[in-house]
Amino acid sequence: xxxxxxxxxxxxxxxxxxxxxxxxxxxxxxxxxxxxxxxxxxxxxxxxxxxxxxxxxxxxxxxxxxxxxxxxxxxxxxxxxxxxxxxxxxxxxxxxxxxxxxxxxxxxxxxxxxxxxxxxxxxxxxxxxxxxxxxxxxxxxxxxxxxxxxxxxxxxxxxxxxxxxx
Amino acid sequence: xxxxxxxxxxxxxxxxxxxxxxxxxxxxxxxxxxxxxxxxxxxxxxxxxxxxxxxxxxxxxxxxxxxxxxxxxxxxxxxxxxxxxxxxxxxxxxxxxxxxxxxxxxxxxxxxxxxxxxxxxxxxxxxxxxxxxxxxxxxxxxxxxxxxxxxxxxxxxxxxxxxxxxxxxxxxxxxxxxxxxxxxxxxxxxxxxxxxxxxxxxxxxxxxxxxxxxxxxxxxxxxxxxxxxxxxxxxxxxxxxxxxxxxxxxxxxxxxxxxxxxxxxxxxxxxxxxxxxxxxxxxxx
Numbered sequence: 132x133x134x135x136x137x138x139x140x141x142x143x144x145x146x147x148x149x150x151x152x153x154x155x156x157x158x159x160x161x162x163x164x165x166x167x168x169x170x171x172x173x174x175x176x177x178x179x180x181x182x183x184x185x186x187x188x189x190x191x192x193x194x195x196x197x198x199x200x201x202x203x204x205x206x207x208x209x210x211x212x213x214x215x216x217x218x219x220x221x222x223x224x225x226x227x228x229x230x231x232x233x234x235x236x237x238x239x240x241x242x243x244x245x246x247x248x249x250x251x252x253x254x255x256x257x258x259x260x261x262x263x264x265x266x267x268x269x270x271x272x273x274x275x276x277x278x279x280x281x282x283x284x285x286x287x288x289x290x291x292x293x294x295x296x297x
Numbered sequence: 298x299x300x301x302x303x304x305x306x307x308x309x310x311x312x313x314x315x316x317x318x319x320x321x322x323x324x325x326x327x328x329x330x331x332x333x334x335x336x337x338x339x340x341x342x343x344x345x346x347x348x349x350x351x352x353x354x355x356x357x358x359x360x361x362x363x364x365x366x367x368x369x370x371x372x373x374x375x376x377x378x379x380x381x382x383x384x385x386x387x388x389x390x391x392x393x394x395x396x397x398x399x400x401x402x403x404x405x406x407x408x409x410x411x412x413x414x415x416x417x418x419x420x421x422x423x424x425x426x427x428x429x430x431x432x433x434x435x436x437x438x439x440x441x442x443x444x445x446x447x448x449x450x451x452x453x454x455x456x457x458x459x460x461x462x463x464x465x466x467x468x469x470x471x472x473x474x475x476x477x478x479x480x481x482x483x484x485x486x487x488x489x490x491x492x493x494x495x496x497x498x499x500x501x502x503x504x505x506x507x508x509x510x511x512x513x514x515x516x517x518x519x520x521x522x523x524x525x526x527x528x529x530x531x532x533x534x535x536x537x538x539x540x541x542x543x544x545x546x547x548x549x550x551x552x553x554x555x556x557x558x559x560x561x562x563x564x565x566x567x568x569x570x571x572x573x574x575x576x577x578x579x580x581x582x
Contacts, residue, residue, distance in 0.1 A: 132304075132306070132314045132317070132319070133304045133306040133311055135302035157300075157301060179337070181400060181401050182398075184400065187400060194400045195400050196401070196404075199330065199333050200404060201329065268398060269397070
């Protein structure tokens with residue numbers, strides 16, 4: 132049989148472009164490592180059951196619920212949180228589009244929304260309204276009513292395609 | 298969450314021996330999208346989790362001779378976006394796209410979904426529509442069973458503690474048969490899922506398959522309803538109504554937050570009609 136791993140697993144991975152090494156117990160969720168271990172407080176816990184999307188981070192470019200994915204699963208992978216997006220001039224057009232379109236009120240869902248939007252635009256730079264609603268259906272906002280979020284993502288798509296802000 | 302030890306075998310044989318040695322205190326872990334929620338809430342507790350994602354033998358997704366095989370490591374997203382699935386099994390790609398949300402699909406596996414056997418779920422009823430089989434490795438010879446033999450109750454499978462689902466095999470519908478899958482619900486998990494596949498000849502149902510999920514304790518084939526429809530004209534309202542009644546009789550719906558049993562019986566009946574029409578008019582492979 133396979134031997135158990137050490138109580139604390141040594142993991143090396145990349146967060147927001149920087150190399151990180153941490154020792155984590157297998158039951159530690161990614162969100163707790165990011166928020167408590169690495170002080171990345173832009174990762175938000177809300178439903179804690181993969182439904183609401185507030186805790187969304189990108190792992191190798193793909194959105195996951197950090198509330199439930201174990202931290203050890205990011206071994207050897209690249210993690211992007213909203214702090215990394217905000218610090219990357221090539222990516223802030225997405226968060227700017229949210230601001231310019233007033234696509235947030237309380238802002239608690241916004242980090243997850245922006246990261247999910249990045250992932251959508253990476254795969255599909257010209258999403259229709261239906262594409263956006265379909266992709267973003269797992270990110271819940273209780274303030275905006277979504278219309279402005281859809282508009283913000285459409286504008287971000289235009290900026291990505293045309294390379295200039297309107 | 299209660300602390301647990303992590304085991305990371307790298308072969309199927311090692312996975313089986315690890316499960317055998319650890320016994321009831323350990324559980325297989327793939328995507329964890331359902332298992333970890335139950336462990337976080339304290340509903341389930343294990344001393345050890347056996348991670349199957351370090352086993353390369355469980356990779357793989359292919360279509361050969363009209364049979365789709367999906368390894369136990371494949372996520373819903375992998376299945377949903379695979380070219381072979383999109384071209385040869387478009388209905389499976391569509392239903393997989395409808396599972397949960399993109400984050401869950403990026404992590405959760407189709408094999409894990411079947412093994413967790415959560416009743417409110419789409420893949421079981423969909424795969425049953427194709428009469429899919431799963432391959433199971435254990436201490437003895439590999440065995441294969443259908444979905445109905447695998448999932449025997451809510452959160453309950455026929456897997457022994459030292460057995461492991463290695464792959465799902467899905468044979469395409471027989472010549473001329475086309476299918477669909479409809480789901481309904483207002484919660485984050487579906488209230489009802491209906492699979493319907495039909496082969497039409499001269500305006501009658503030459504062959505019919507109907508499967509039900511979410512509303513029932515486990516995915517089920519609606520054989521009595523199929524029998525009533527076979528040979529009947531496509532527009533026979535009496536045959537359709539009878540098929541709906543028979544499905545309501547066997548579905549074993551309960552009163553819960555999704556609605557009363559009576560309401561669910563009504564849903565089953567209505568959605569069988571809709572699914573048959575959809576399969577006739579826009580059925581897919």
